[in-house]
Amino acid sequence: MFENLGNRLQDILEKLRRESKLTEAQVKAAMREIRMALLEADVNFGVARDFVARVSEKAVGAEVLGSLTAGQQVVKLVHDELIETLGGKAQQPTLKNEGNVIFMVGLQGAGKTTSTGKLAKFYKEKGRRVLLVAADTQRPAARDQLRVLGTQVGVPVLEVANGETPEQTRARVQEFQRGDFRDLIIVDTAGRLQIDEGLMDALSDLKTAMQPTETLLVVDAMTGQEALNVAKTFDERIGLSGLIITKMDGDARGGAALSARFVTGKPIYFAGTSEKLTGLEPFYPDRVAGRILGMGDVLGLIERAQQADLAQMEMKKAGEFDLEDLLTQLRQIRKMGPLGDLLKLIPGMSRALPEGFNVDEKQIQRIDALISSMTLKERRNPGILNASRRKRIAGGSGSTVQEVNKLIKMHEQMKGMMKMLQGMQGGLGGGKGGK
Numbered sequence: 001m002f003e004n005l006g007n008r009l010q011d012i013l014e015k016l017r018r019e020s021k022l023t024e025a026q027v028k029a030a031m032r033e034i035r036m037a038l039l040e041a042d043v044n045f046g047v048a049r050d051f052v053a054r055v056s057e058k059a060v061g062a063e064v065l066g067s068l069t070a071g072q073q074v075v076k077l078v079h080d081e082l083i084e085t086l087g088g089k090a091q092q093p094t095l096k097n098e099g100n101v102i103f104m105v106g107l108q109g110a111g112k113t114t115s116t117g118k119l120a121k122f123y124k125e126k127g128r129r130v131l132l133v134a135a136d137t138q139r140p141a142a143r144d145q146l147r148v149l150g151t152q153v154g155v156p157v158l159e160v161a162n163g164e165t166p167e168q169t170r171a172r173v174q175e176f177q178r179g180d181f182r183d184l185i186i187v188d189t190a191g192r193l194q195i196d197e198g199l200m201d202a203l204s205d206l207k208t209a210m211q212p213t214e215t216l217l218v219v220d221a222m223t224g225q226e227a228l229n230v231a232k233t234f235d236e237r238i239g240l241s242g243l244i245i246t247k248m249d250g251d252a253r254g255g256a257a258l259s260a261r262f263v264t265g266k267p268i269y270f271a272g273t274s275e276k277l278t279g280l281e282p283f284y285p286d287r288v289a290g291r292i293l294g295m296g297d298v299l300g301l302i303e304r305a306q307q308a309d310l311a312q313m314e315m316k317k318a319g320e321f322d323l324e325d326l327l328t329q330l331r332q333i334r335k336m337g338p339l340g341d342l343l344k345l346i347p348g349m350s351r352a353l354p355e356g357f358n359v360d361e362k363q364i365q366r367i368d369a370l371i372s373s374m375t376l377k378e379r380r381n382p383g384i385l386n387a388s389r390r391k392r393i394a395g396g397s398g399s400t401v402q403e404v405n406k407l408i409k410m411h412e413q414m415k416g417m418m419k420m421l422q423g424m425q426g427g428l429g430g431g432k433g434g435k
């Protein structure tokens with residue numbers, strides 16, 4: 001997401017950055033281009049208009065023009081304004097010690113059930129005792145889907161029965177609480193393909209019964225401005241406290257995310273970044289702005305590394321590096337997300353990579369499958385992999401003996417490379433400080 005917008009803005013700003021002094025006319029021309037770029041990215045008209053008005057005003061007012069660093073200062077103004085537009089300081093739902101109820105609402109297909117599961121995981125990892133309530137009686141498979149997610153995350157799921165009244169649901173939750181107290185209840189509610197009165201009434205009744213402390217609307221970034229009209233209606237009828245924007249990993253132009261704060265007046269709490277349970281990130285306006293302008297998101301990168309526990313990745317002596325170590329490391333790195341996405345978090349990289357660049361994830365999955373078909377003894381001692389063992393492994397992983405051979409050769413080359421690197425470090429006085 002944001003790729004086209006990012007490229008456009010970076011081009012416009014690059015031109016400004018190169019100028020030593022700027023005239024008002026130059027700034028004006030650039031602002032017109034920025035406005036066009038925003039509109040083309042499906043940003044709300046009012047948002048685009050105010051955005052350039054504020055940047056222009058500051059550029060002219062702050063005596064930026066004519067100064068030697070004018071170009072750079074305008075870049076900073078645009079960066080700051082992007083952060084403001086996205087909501088300024090990052091905000092998160094307010095949670096008390098107990099008695100927290102998060103009410104999840106949204107149209108069908110927005111990613112409500114998936115996000116409910118992701119939130120359960122997010123908060124469980126923060127030490128919360130979560131109960132999920134599956135109250136989406138509209139979409140046939142929603143309750144099954146939430147039950148499966150609950151099992152994966154390891155939190156209980158209370159399923160609302162067809163025809164159950166909101167009061168009955170509340171009573172069942174209270175009953176559950178008496179046996180197994182939970183400090184955070186997340187309610188997945190029914191969605192519809194479109195807003196209709198019946199849905200709004202039902203949600204409103206359930207909300208009254210459940211007394212949520214936060215009401216989050218799940219918005220699909222792919223549906224653009226229309227999603228924000230929907231958000232306004234939800235806010236008027238149900239009352240919202242914040243937003244979750246899903247499918248930020250898709251190729252949506254980004255306008256919905258950029259306009260959401262302005263149009264709804266509600267903060268974006270989280271962004272959905274994949275279909276997996278791990279694909280939920282607190283929304284940091286400054287980091288997103290940095291990504292759009294190609295300044296990278298080093299903090300995001302570090303956090304993903306911490307999540308994947310890369311610190312656990314032991315550095316082995318080259319001679320001891322076996323196939324089991326290779327498998328562990330590959331899996332830990334893959335936990336951080338698709339490699340192509342990771343590279344883009346590195347400053348400047350999003351522009352350096354060719355369009356549509358992607359690391360071949362399949363290749364990595366093949367290697368995983370091959371090593372997984374070996375016994376632990378074989379992984380620890382690749383030397384014992386004779387012809388019959390290689391044949392068995394090929395069969396077990398649905399590949400060919402040639403592929404097994406290739407993997408073993410690759411591993412040997414890696415070992416050789418590591419030996420060389422470690423030799424160099426040693427020879428140069430050893431360790432990190434050596435130069």
Ligand code: GDP
Pocket residue numbers: 106107108109110111112113114115139142191245246247248249250271272273274275279
């Ligand atoms: P609901 O009807 O709102 O409960 O929608 P679901 O939770 O079933 O999600 C609809 C589809 O969107 C599913 O295929 C999800 O896997 C997918 N989805 C949800 N969130 C994300 C996301 O952040 N990124 C991507 N790529 N897909 C998502």
